[in-house]
Amino acid sequence: MSSHPAPPDYVDVVVAAERIKGVAHRTPVLTSSRINGFAGAEIFFKCENLQRSGAFKFRGAFNSIAALAAEQRAKGVVAYSSGNHAQALALASRLLATPATIVMPSDAPAMKVAATKGYGAEVRFYDRYNEDREEIGRGLAEERGLSLIPPYDHREVIAGQGTAAKELIEEVGPLDMLMAPLGGGGLLAGSALAASHLSPGCKVIGVEPEAGDDGLQSFRSGEIVRIPVPKTIADGAMTTYLGTLTFPIIRRLAHDILTVSDEALSQAMRMFAQTMKIIVEPTGCLAAAAALSRESGCEGKRVGIILSGGNVDLGTFAKLTGGES
């Protein structure tokens, strides 16, 4: 259960856009003739890997803290996160002079842990396979009077994440399809709110790792399906169930959920490095990898794709892109 159960709508995305203005990067939209030629589509990549803290998560994190009353902000915030939400919340906290405690899995990428600490946050580790991060987060919130900012199931988080799709559509015009990675559903729900308002008729599609298809199962069954922690290189999409706020929005406004293999993610990472000279983390490649598969239905369409993050250790990057010599 979220501590902010009211579902967001498009107005919340507009408010979020005002709050993050001049603080979050308005990330570039990149295109590649070569990739368009390969996909037979006109693809617009919204580069949230180039966002502050290296991922779209900064949008929702900053929006959430900025929305708190001054008194709550002074006490501090707490979050549990597989990585990018942690860094984002740590950076947003520092910018808003709010103390932050982050509950992180002990197997989170070293780079993400280092960045979170580097932004001045306190890190509390937990065992991803045996402990309940939500319980730990709620415990810390109660003990210390902190505001819990969950990674996705929260009105201001969802609204903040929706600003990326809003910027994209405002910049390039209406789209036939908009594809975004799907973990807990914050980015996809926010994107769907923005697209349904700004580009009616645009098909909104979530993409998750093959090994963790709880989103697809939930979308099809109409109920939130829980799965064991999936093993995938997409460490930002290892969530095991959609949120009680994100799922209804996705069910109502998204059109389909696709899945991709880890191998397809590595291929996409290599393509982005070689062809576009950008570093995209495995999770960030989900939507792109799906778009480049023959079954995506992208051919002949104007397609927006959110590259959600770029936080990957250079060692892992070399291994996955075949760059190690």
Place this chain on the structure above:
Amino acid sequence: MSSHPAPPDYVDVVVAAERIKGVAHRTPVLTSSRINGFAGAEIFFKCENLQRSGAFKFRGAFNSIAALAAEQRAKGVVAYSSGNHAQALALASRLLATPATIVMPSDAPAMKVAATKGYGAEVRFYDRYNEDREEIGRGLAEERGLSLIPPYDHREVIAGQGTAAKELIEEVGPLDMLMAPLGGGGLLAGSALAASHLSPGCKVIGVEPEAGDDGLQSFRSGEIVRIPVPKTIADGAMTTYLGTLTFPIIRRLAHDILTVSDEALSQAMRMFAQTMKIIVEPTGCLAAAAALSRESGCEGKRVGIILSGGNVDLGTFAKLTGGES
């Protein structure tokens, strides 16, 4: 001697900007609070590594071919290049339906050779240490009636390269300093033409590899100094002398030449990958590496930096950034 000996001025940069409009990418200008904090300066990175063909060279190449009479274009073009000019000319030729022959060093990075061939150009290899590429280029031009498009010492090439600085200053406003990599001088001369017109008082600084400081020697002595082929990881700045067109512009409009070590280039590459999630080739890091050194004089200034290219093999990238596991 160039086949187009007339020196360019700012008007030629404006004409070039019109010619490349809608064809070249208007590349993003990225900023990083972390890097600003480290440098104590406000730095604007003009990301020509995200340009079509992976480098600023596309601007000058396209402008040069577009400036040819239709009859000349139909006969074809020839160029000698250490890599990025080759790819750029090959792509520009294809877009303008002009046959292209490229004279490339046999030790050019595999990725650059493959890309050049991939764009449909004919490649003629030569030995960088024992053969004269200009002679080979001129020979091919005479034999086959081709137009020679040299990599830097050419009016339309210089004017085209100047459009990157023009876009940068038009986007972010006047600068205190503008720093660009220096090889043969096309980018630096073009940048100086743009900056002197659009941001009077802006100090324009060229940066070359320590091992190949012919530009610095020439700038100080007032005469074009020739050096042996330098050994450096900055393969795009292995030129051994400035051009007869580029040198006078640089002498008149640039304010200083700095040099950086290969180690500083590797460090900068790593920083761009980790902090900004972009891939910048060694040569592309020249200006940034200088800006981040204490002697650059950047502190407290508004500084524009041109990241000139991103064409580096992923194996080399992993080796230089320490990403190999």
